Amino acid sequence: MKIETFELERRQSVWENRVKFNLTESGVHPYKLTELLTPDEQQELLSIRLGYGQTNGSDELRKTISQIYGQSDSDNVLVTNGSSEANFVVTWSLLEPGDELILMLPNYMQIWGIAKSFGITVQPFHLKEELNWQPDMEEVKSLISPKTKMIAVCNPNNPTGAVLTEEVMEDLISLAKDANAWLYADEVYRGAELSNIESPTFWGRYEKAIVACGLSKSYALPGLRIGWLIGPKSFIEHAWSYHDYTSITAGLLSNWIANKALQPDIREKIFSRNRQMLRENLQILEDWIDQHGDKFSFIPPKAGGLAFLRYNFPINSTELTTKLREEKSCFIVAGDCFGMDNYIRIGIGSEKNYFISGLKLLSELLDELSLT
Template identity: 45%
Template sequence: MSPFQPFVMERMMTKFEQEVDYNLSESGVHPLSLGELLGDDPEATAHLLATDLNYPHVNGIPELRQNISNLYDGAAPEDVLVTVGAIESNYLSIRTLLSPGDEIVIMSPNYMQIWGVAKNQGLSVKLFHLREEENWAPDLSELESVVGSDTKMIAICNPNNPTGRILTESEMDRIVTCADRVGAWILSDEVYRGATRVTDEENPSFFGRYHKVLAIGSMSKAYALPGLRIGWVVGPRGALDEISARREYSTLCATMLSNKLAALALSPEIRPRLLQRTREYIRKGYPILQEWVKNQGDLFSVSPPDAAAIAFVRSHMDINSTEFAERLRKEKSVLIVPGDYFGLDHFLRISFGLPPDYLIPGLERIHELTLEMSGQTVL
């Protein structure tokens, strides 16, 4: 076999997320049911039942691409390519636009798919960092120092996974200036856009700020529909055509039913309801996690996320994050993501966008393990 960098977080989740009692590793809120999506609309149900299970438009059915384009100022349906999840958008964007030896600069911490794809493609990888001591603000001076004439792409995650940090518009402008200075692409993973914790205002996209942007979106996070496996990339039409050509060797397209259901979910009538549901899960779940962290004494601390249903919790325990997560899974049947998987030990990514009767017992089992590790009796 050829050398290969596994995607260690997804490897873990593939193996164990369906096997544990409490899965606190997922980064979206509790998923929507089909009944919740359709509501009491017999016309929508009849429309779906009459659907021929044929191939859809390979780039996404027109209604879906129209509804996606409505989310981006200045976009048209022709600027949208529908993919099998955002993970395919990220993968194909890098495979299409970059060649072995090209340089990519990646925000860190980050969803490590892009880092792994870059390693497997033989790219030169540089990082710029979010700083915990500044509530995970990006170190843009570092970005400006590492971006140079060899940089072909800057990869962003906004809102950020795992910290939930949303870039300010001035920070976005400085990133665009960096990219424009050297003619680099901006790959902006925006799957948590709209899943805000403290405001109902959606953070802006990088699309429209610069002519070499690929903005990535998904039904999985803000809309709580990960089972549809629908994502998209919005960007220059020539680049989308090249990405689509490469996709014709693999998945070809998403399913017809997924296209139809995603178009329904993103319709002006239904989308606001789904976003509100997501925000309610986030806003009800975070105080539960925050109170739990407080009750653990000096074991953990956390910076409140701006968005997303995850918190990047600092562990002050004298144990490696992967070792702790493994013990938690094996001894307590709870799955969380160790900070090692984001390149930062002594952190734990914990989900909180879950029903309280699921979230609270899962957190309690983490508490049980910390007591047992300290030699205390679990009552």
């Protein structure tokens, strides 16, 4: 089975660990275990026997996750290897060739690529900058057909950092209900709000709503590779049997650490540290944009360690980001990865001085290319 290159991931995979300044990361500066666990917990971790563990996720972890959401118990939860595995399992287990998938764009392009490779018809709808990165619901409505099997969104959104309004969320649910379609929401950036207000979840609003989340972005723990699905019990049972074929289970140690990180007090500490870092860097970015006159414009992100900037000078986004990487060892994401030239995505979740250094290199390049 053929599959298109996943441009966003491929470019990041090759370069993110080889450059001096990686500003492609959309999460927040990752934790060390010593910052997360008490000395006693670190000792306890060392004594865990390395078996397989419970393959749909440890009972403790699934219970903890279900308690975060409410209206659920552990049988509503499947633990996966990152939310990327959750996206894969949902697409693979629910959609058949010939089905239609209505998909929000721009987006992390994983579901787009997998669905097309499986022979599913992808019907995109667009977040519109002129609508403050909200969709035009008439456009979504016009895509509904008897073959519509799922509406899939990424909320908060990668790459714009936009959060859907309550009204749009309810309209999407009502369209999904009328079409008897699944409503699938990748909510991996939920919790990384620039304000202190957690964005609303799609969970619990509709009996065919499924939500994915994980520890990679708003929890700043991507190295654990822990994600999850929360959905109706019959779907979770069904998805588990597909998960048996992908990776069997997420790592035992990661399950254990994830259960610590998701305890209410630790979760709050993580969110508050991350939001503080994001707010500080967003201010730095806004000042930097001001220094560049009208060359950049953007709608500040509401959530996530990312900012999606439109630029007003004549260079292709892949060319710009390649030059920055090759000449300055600084790496940002080209709008081309989202099919949107003349945009760049800059990660705002790194440590402050590192972030400032990366922005300086971008300024230097723009000067040298006489683009500012």
